[in-house]
Amino acid sequence: MNQNQKISDKIQNLKKQRNAVILAHNYQIGEVQDIADFVGDSLDLSQQAARTDARVIVFCGVHFMAETAAILSPEKTVLMPDVNAGCAMANMITPRQFAELKKEHPEAVYVCYVNCTAETKAECDYCCTSANAIKVVQAIPQKKKIVFLPDKYLGSYVKSQTKRDLILWDGYCPTHRRILPEDILKKKAAHPKAEVLVHPECTPEVIAMADQVLSTSGICRHARESESEEFIIGTEIGILHRLEKENPKKKFYPASELSDCPNMKLNNLEKILWSLEDMVYEVKVPEGIAKRAKKSIDRMLEIT
Ligand code: CIZ
Ligand code: SF4
Numbered sequence: 570m571n572q573n574q575k576i577s578d579k580i581q582n583l584k585k586q587r588n589a590v591i592l593a594h595n596y597q598i599g600e601v602q603d604i605a606d607f608v609g610d611s612l613d614l615s616q617q618a619a620r621t622d623a624r625v626i627v628f629c630g631v632h633f634m635a636e637t638a639a640i641l642s643p644e645k646t647v648l649m650p651d652v653n654a655g656c657a658m659a660n661m662i663t664p665r666q667f668a669e670l671k672k673e674h675p676e677a678v679y680v681c682y683v684n685c686t687a688e689t690k691a692e693c694d695y696c697c698t699s700a701n702a703i704k705v706v707q708a709i710p711q712k713k714k715i716v717f718l719p720d721k722y723l724g725s726y727v728k729s730q731t732k733r734d735l736i737l738w739d740g741y742c743p744t745h746r747r748i749l750p751e752d753i754l755k756k757k758a759a760h761p762k763a764e765v766l767v768h769p770e771c772t773p774e775v776i777a778m779a780d781q782v783l784s785t786s787g788i789c790r791h792a793r794e795s796e797s798e799e800f801i802i803g804t805e806i807g808i809l810h811r812l813e814k815e816n817p818k819k820k821f822y823p824a825s826e827l828s829d830c831p832n833m834k835l836n837n838l839e840k841i842l843w844s845l846e847d848m849v850y851e852v853k854v855p856e857g858i859a860k861r862a863k864k865s866i867d868r869m870l871e872i873t
Contacts, residue, residue, distance in 0.1 A: 573600060573838060576838045576839060576842050577604055577838065579842055580604060580838065580841055580842050580845060583842070583845040583846065584845065587624075587625050587845055587848070588622075588623050588624045588625060589623055589624070589625035589626070589627055589845060590606045590607070590617075590618075590621050590623040590625070590626060590627070591604060591605045591606050591627045591629065591841065592605060592606065592607050592608075592609075592614040592617060592618060592626060592627070592628050592629065592630070592638070593605035593607070593608045593614075593629040593630070593836075594608070594609070594610070594611060594614065594629065594630035594631075594634060594807075594833065595608060595609065595610060595785040595786075595789070595805075595807065595808045595811055596630075596785070596804075596805040596807035596808060596830060596833040597629050597630065597807055597833060597836060598807060598810070598833075598834060598836070598837065599810040600837065600838050601629050601836050601837065601838070601841065602807075602810055602811060602814075604838065604841065605629065608811055609786060610698065610699075610700065610784060610785045610786045611630060611633075611634040611637060611683055611684075611698065612637070612683060612698045612700070613786060614628070614630065614634065614638065615634070615637040615638040615640075615641045615642075616641070618638040618641065618642050618645065618647070619638075619641040619642045623645070624645055624646060625645065625646045625648065625845075625848075626638055626642065626645055626646070626647045626648065627648050627650060627841060627844055627845065628647055628648065628649055628852070629649075629650060629836045629841065630654070630833070631654045631655060631656040631659075631832050631833060632649065632652075632654060632655050632656065632659070632686075632852070633656055633659045633683070633684060633685060633686055633687070635647050635648075635649045635852040636686065636687045636852055636854050636862075637683065637687075637866070638852075639852050639853060639854050639859070640687060640690075640854055640859045640862050640863050640866065641863070641866070643854075643856075643859060646848070646851060647851065647852045647853075648844050648845075648848065648849065648850060648851055648852070649844070649850050649852055650836045650837075650840035650841045650843070650844040650850075651835040651836055651840050651850075652849075652850035652852075653832075653835060654832045654833070654835045654836065655832055656684055656832060657742065657743050657744075657832070658682075658684050658685075658719055658720060658740050658741060658742045658743075658770075659684050659685045659686050659689075659719065660686075661719050661738075661739075661740035661741070662685065662689060662718055662719045662738055662740060664688055664689075664692075667688075667689060667692055667718075670716065670718075670738070671692070674714060674716055674736060676714060677713070677714040677715060677716045677736065678694045678695070678709055678713045678714070678715050678716070679692065679693040679694050679695070679715075679716050679718070680693065680694065680695045680696075680697055680702075680705060680706060680709070680715055680716070680717050680718075681693040681695070681696055681697070681717075681718055681719070681865065682696075682697060682698070682699070682702065682717075682718070682719065682720045682723055682724075683696055683697065683698045684719070684720065684742070685718070685719050687854045687858050687859065687862045688858055688862075689718070689719070690861075690862035690865050690866065691857075691858045691859075691861035691862040691865070692861075693718075693865045694865060694868065695709070695865055695868045695869055695872075696862075696865040696866045696868070696869045697869055698784060698869075699723060699768065699769050699770065699783075699784035699785075699787075700784035700786055700787055701869065701872070701873040702723060702726075702727045702769070703727055703730050703731055704872055704873055705869055705872050705873070706727050706731050706733055706735070707731055707733075708872045709733075711733075714734075714736070715733060715734075715735050715736065716735070716736045716737075716738070717735040717736065717737055717738070718737070718738035718740065719738045719740030720738075720740055720741060720742065720770060721737045721738060721739055721740060721741055722741055722742075722745070722746075722769065722770055722771060722772055722773065722776075723769045723770055724737040724738070725737060725773055726769040726773070726776055726782065727769075729773075741770070742770040742830075744805055744828050744829065744830040745768060745770035745771050745772075745803075745804065745805070745828060746771075746772060747825055747827040747828050748767070748771050748772075748775050748803050748824045748825045748827075748828050749775070749825065750772075750774045750775055750778060752824050752825040753765060753767075753775060753778045753779075753801065753803065753824055754778075756801045756822055756824055757778075757801065759822075760799050760801060760820075760822055762797070762798070762799055763797070763799035763800055763801045763820075763822065764780045764781065764795060764797040764799070764800050764801070765778060765779045765780045765781070765800075765801045765803065765824070766779065766780065766781045766783055766788050766791060766792070766800055766801070766802055766803065766804075767779040767781075767782055767783075767802075767803030767804065767824065768782070768783065768784065768785065768788070768803060768804035768805075769782050769783075769784075770804070771803050771804075775803060775824075779803065785804060785808055788802065788804065788808065788812070789808075789811060789812065789815065792812050792815070792816055792819065792821070793815060793816060797819075798818070798819050798820060799819065799820045799821075799822070800812070800819065800820070800821050800822070801822050801823075801824050802821055802822065802823055802824060803824035803825075803828070804828065805828055805829070805830045805833060806823045806826065806828055806829050807829075807830070807833055807834075809821050809823060
């Protein structure tokens with residue numbers, strides 16, 4: 570029996586003892602996706618966490634995702650195998666900066682991309698994901714001034730699609746920004762028949778070159794349903810594992826091998842095992858913040 574198999578067996582036994590489920594984001598490494606009970610985007614996973622009868626959720630993703638699960642399931646124990654897995658974009662707006670922003674635009678409606686801290690969500694009117702951002706913005710009355718944060722690239726994409734005059738915060742994802750227009754050109758030259766699917770966290774220049782602009786769940790759905798046999802994928806490279814597993818006859822090429830999120834890569838089988846053995850690291854959101862953050866999430870769910 571190889572080492573990974575031994576660890577997997579231990580994880581399966583402990584999972585039963587602890588009444589736990591393992592959730593993994595689409596960007597996690599292959600071995601983590603393979604041991605998970607569910608693989609999906611952050612909202613799918615948080616909703617799975619809320620639905621399951623399990624008492625313990627081992628959340629393999631980054632901190633804001635585990636927080637969202639804890640907000641939607643305050644009665645469950647949410648564990649992160651590596652507590653250092655943060656999100657660079659989520660950290661690009663601090664509570665102090667947000668307070669200043671609110672002073673500048675006191676009358677605005679605040680829409681936050683789910684990639685932000687619970688504290689940021691608590692200060693916003695609506696949350697959104699990359700799958701529903703356009704719908705959420707369209708549901709806000711025309712005459713309202715809207716501030717969108719923290720992702721300026723998703724914000725500018727939503728702006729272009731809704732023709733709404735959004736005020737954008739200067740945040741972005743460093744991993745998606747590593748994908749360059751010349752990378753798409755190179756990959757298209759090498760694979761002229763491939764469809765180009767990119768995430769809206771990419772820069773506007775990259776988005777302009779795409780056949781489809783989709784969330785991670787949208788990319789997985791489109792890859793399954795499309796007649797195309799080859800795809801150039803402009804998002805975090807962990808998603809290729811799921812795409813290849815679900816579509817063994819199709820070919821997937823990363824737009825850039827450099828679009829690798831270091832935080833998403835912190836989890837592995839050993840850390841999942843230790844997490845279940847020691848019941849660490851628990852993610853808790855203070856009740857007051859959780860209650861206000863949940864309101865912005867519930868408003869999004871009402872729209873979508
Ligand atoms: O919400 C998520 O899971 C993220 C970060 C991306 C996406 O498009 O699903
Ligand atoms: Fe954050 Fe970007 Fe990593 Fe996603 S890929 S967790 S947005 S830093």
